[in-house]
Amino acid sequence: MRLQLLALLSKEPAHGYELKQALEQVFGNAYPSPNIGQIYVTLGRLEKDGLVRSVDVEQSNRPNKKVYYCTAEGREALDEWVDSPTEGPRVRDEFFMKLVLAPMTGIADRMALINRQRRHYLAVMRDLVELAQQSDQENRPAQLLIEGAMLHLQADLDWLERCQEDLA
Amino acid sequence: MTIASAPSAIHTVNLVKIYQTGGLPVHAVRGIDLRVEPGEFVAVMGPSGSGKSTLVHMLGGLDTRTSGEIWVDGKRADTLTESAWAILRRQKIGFVFQFFNLVDNMTVADNVELPALLGGASARHARERRQYLLGELGLTDKADASPAQLSGGEQQRVALARALANQPQVLLADEPTGNLDSRNTRDVLRVLGEVHRQGQTIVMVTHDARVAGLADRVVTLLDGQIVDDAAIAAVRRRPKGGAGGVVELRG
Numbered sequence: 001m002r003l004q005l006l007a008l009l010s011k012e013p014a015h016g017y018e019l020k021q022a023l024e025q026v027f028g029n030a031y032p033s034p035n036i037g038q039i040y041v042t043l044g045r046l047e048k049d050g051l052v053r054s055v056d057v058e059q060s061n062r063p064n065k066k067v068y069y070c071t072a073e074g075r076e077a078l079d080e081w082v083d084s085p086t087e088g089p090r091v092r093d094e095f096f097m098k099l100v101l102a103p104m105t106g107i108a109d110r111m112a113l114i115n116r117q118r119r120h121y122l123a124v125m126r127d128l129v130e131l132a133q134q135s136d137q138e139n140r141p142a143q144l145l146i147e148g149a150m151l152h153l154q155a156d157l158d159w160l161e162r163c164q165e166d167l168a
Numbered sequence: 169m170t171i172a173s174a175p176s177a178i179h180t181v182n183l184v185k186i187y188q189t190g191g192l193p194v195h196a197v198r199g200i201d202l203r204v205e206p207g208e209f210v211a212v213m214g215p216s217g218s219g220k221s222t223l224v225h226m227l228g229g230l231d232t233r234t235s236g237e238i239w240v241d242g243k244r245a246d247t248l249t250e251s252a253w254a255i256l257r258r259q260k261i262g263f264v265f266q267f268f269n270l271v272d273n274m275t276v277a278d279n280v281e282l283p284a285l286l287g288g289a290s291a292r293h294a295r296e297r298r299q300y301l302l303g304e305l306g307l308t309d310k311a312d313a314s315p316a317q318l319s320g321g322e323q324q325r326v327a328l329a330r331a332l333a334n335q336p337q338v339l340l341a342d343e344p345t346g347n348l349d350s351r352n353t354r355d356v357l358r359v360l361g362e363v364h365r366q367g368q369t370i371v372m373v374t375h376d377a378r379v380a381g382l383a384d385r386v387v388t389l390l391d392g393q394i395v396d397d398a399a400i401a402a403v404r405r406r407p408k409g410g411a412g413g414v415v416e417l418r419g
Contacts, residue, residue, distance in 0.1 A: 111395055111396075115388060115396035118213070118388065118396070119386060119400050119401065120403070122211075122380050122381045122400045123381070123401055123402060124381075124403055125377040125378055125380070126400065126403075127403050129357060129382070133354075133358070147350060150378060157377050158375070161213075161214070161215050164214075164215070167390070168215075168390050
């Protein structure tokens with residue numbers, strides 16, 4: 001999550017826990033709640049690479065806290081990330097590998113593989129529908145993220161149907 | 169079997185449909201045995217041309233079978249005359265078509281109330297049910313409009329309200345969300361989930377995985393035959409409060 005943290009820091013300096021809270025607030029429950037340990041590890045690496053720097057800020061009655069800020073180099077890395085197109089989500093599909101290779105083993109039937117996979121996708125879709133209903137309707141990033149996941153899943157199902165048509 | 173139980177909502181035995189429209193006969197449905205129990209929600213999926221629409225149309229008596237049997241609520245239905253089917257539909261079946269079939273010279277409200285009134289509901293009950301359904305589907309302010317004044321998505325939701333107006337024993341639907349944007353689909357999903365929880369039996373042809381995901385069971389057709397018929401099992405639940413499966417962020 002290097003670049004996500006860098007993006008947040010380019011807006012304003014923050015310490016680790018504030019970054020965790022910011023991520024949670026922006027993405028709502030559509031985002032896997034980030035692990036604070038992982039955030040500190042990532043910040044450490046970003047600092048080592050010169051993309052962020054930290055300063056110790058004194059606190060009364062508490063240990064100093066480390067506040068991180070984005071460097072010029074970090075800003076450059078961020079610009080490069082934002083400006084370059086993103087790879088499509090699906091380069092390899094494990095199910096397709098099963099579908100093609102499993103019949104060679106003689107233990108799997110393609111029809112059964114497809115049917116089982118369809119039911120699994122539908123169960124995942126049901127989960128996403130529930131998640132969308134439980135999520136804050138006003139949190140647009142979260143809703144859009146869930147909708148994106150639904151559209152990908154729908155495409156997977158349509159493609160499964162194409163695979164099945166080939167068996168007819 | 170000695171234990172008497174409620175009859176299946178729908179039951180077919182070796183159901184076959186062959187279309188003969190000049191040229192070669194087309195085997196649209198080839199021997200379907202299907203049983204839908206009261207309260208079940210069954211999604212019917214499969215590629216176009218696999219016989220899905222033909223199947224639900226036959227279940228609603230809107231298309232005649234070539235051979236085989238159809239039983240609705242424990243009574244043989246495939247041998248009924250057209251007018252007897254009309255009565256059966258009025259009493260027991262709600263149907264949502266792909267192309268709405270609303271009555272254009274009646275208001276939206278009247279379109280929705282009509283089946284309930286024909287089914288013997290009181291005027292007051294029909295009105296309350298209509299107000300509830302139009303409200304849930306975000307159409308309250310369209311009650312006095314004519315269907316022709318509505319968008320495709322609105323007409324589709326009116327058609328769903330109409331099909332549910334009579335609280336039919338079975339709701340049959342053919343692609344009921346084909347024209348909806350995501351917000352409208354959300355309303356339709358909520359209503360379908362709600363009536364299903366209240367015990368509504370549903371048999372629905374759909375490509376939309378969001379709708380199919382609500383079903384208890386998915387029946388997949390291929391080339392006029394059932395190639396899969398099984399429950400949609402629950403997925404492993406996400407850890408509380410999170411949705412790790414939705415996105416994976418790479419560091």
